[in-house]
Amino acid sequence: MKVAITGKGGVGKTTLAAALALQLAERGWQVTAVDADPDANLGAALGFPPELVRDIVPLGAMRELVAERTGAQPGSMGGYFKLNPLVEDLPEKLGVVHRGVRLLVMGGLKKGGTGCICPENAVLRALTSHLVLRAHEAVILDMEAGIEHMTRGTGRGVDAFVVVVEPGGRSVGTAETIRDLAADLGIEKVWAVGSKVRGEEDREFLTQAMPWAEFLGMVPYDPAAMEADRERRALVDLPGPAQAAYAEILERLLSLQGKG
Numbered sequence: 001m002k003v004a005i006t007g008k009g010g011v012g013k014t015t016l017a018a019a020l021a022l023q024l025a026e027r028g029w030q031v032t033a034v035d036a037d038p039d040a041n042l043g044a045a046l047g048f049p050p051e052l053v054r055d056i057v058p059l060g061a062m063r064e065l066v067a068e069r070t071g072a073q074p075g076s077m078g079g080y081f082k083l084n085p086l087v088e089d090l091p092e093k094l095g096v097v098h099r100g101v102r103l104l105v106m107g108g109l110k111k112g113g114t115g116c117i118c119p120e121n122a123v124l125r126a127l128t129s130h131l132v133l134r135a136h137e138a139v140i141l142d143m144e145a146g147i148e149h150m151t152r153g154t155g156r157g158v159d160a161f162v163v164v165v166e167p168g169g170r171s172v173g174t175a176e177t178i179r180d181l182a183a184d185l186g187i188e189k190v191w192a193v194g195s196k197v198r199g200e201e202d203r204e205f206l207t208q209a210m211p212w213a214e215f216l217g218m219v220p221y222d223p224a225a226m227e228a229d230r231e232r233r234a235l236v237d238l239p240g241p242a243q244a245a246y247a248e249i250l251e252r253l254l255s256l257q258g259k260g
């Protein structure tokens with residue numbers, strides 16, 4: 001199972017990615033959590049000890065490794081390099097593991113023009129498409145906010161997108177764009193998760209605003225989120241309304257993937 005968590009900025013993508021990764025690991029899955037956001041903070045949302053993540057060098061910044069694997073000089077444009085570099089050993093080599101979750105930090109992808117294919121991106125893309133998949137292995141990708149990264153194809157190679165939405169028009173608008181881009185990338189499954197939902201009115205707003213979407217569930221607004229952030233703990237570990245919702249969302253995801 002390879003799922004990318006997408007959506008507008010600040011809606012709760014990273015918190016959800018961490019909750020899914022930790023719950024899957026608890027059920028005995030081999031989980032790789034990929035932080036694909038240049039502003040990396042999935043390690044903190046997973047509650048990984050700071051000393052474990054402090055020294056991680058993002059893959060995109062490993063100039064020598066990128067050069068070795070692609071045969072190109074990092075940052076070079078227009079030269080020849082391998083589009084399908086060998087990456088199979090990288091998760092084992094570069095990931096850090098805690099509570100059964102392997103965390104991989106991608107780091108910033110080169111922006112350049114739309115769809116820029118520079119050597120760094122070739123390695124990162126190859127890695128997301130390669131990662132997995134034996135039975136009971138899961139990859140959860142925590143994506144950068146918005147849609148710009150998708151036009152560079154970083155979400156390619158996943159089986160499903162989960163798009164996180166708040167009860168508001170702007171995040172719904174982003175979700176529609178993501179749905180359309182997913183179709184362009186050949187990804188058929190796009191599921192939604194409501195986030196910071198304060199009650200029935202919010203639920204109704206979301207289901208009405210997104211009649212096209214299949215909701216895995218809705219995460220209630222939970223004051224424990226701030227505490228989790230302050231104490232560097234995973235929200236799913238704190239008792240509160242979000243915790244139960246995350247469990248239901250995982251059930252739904254597994255059953256839709258035929259893995260329940």
Ligand SMILES: Nc1ncnc2c1ncn2[C@@H]1O[C@H](COP(=O)(O)OP(=O)(O)OP(=O)(O)O)[C@@H](O)[C@H]1O
Nearest residue numbers: 009010011012013014015145196219220221222225
């Ligand atoms: N269910 C919730 N209830 C209340 N606050 C929440 C909830 N989920 C997440 N938050 C809070 O919302 C903020 C953004 O969450 P998070 O970092 O998961 O979002 P994001 O979509 O990954 O953001 P970014 O686009 O910056 O990567 C955080 O302060 C987090 O604690």
Ligand SMILES: [Mg+2]
Nearest residue numbers: 013014037142
């Ligand atoms: Mg995030």
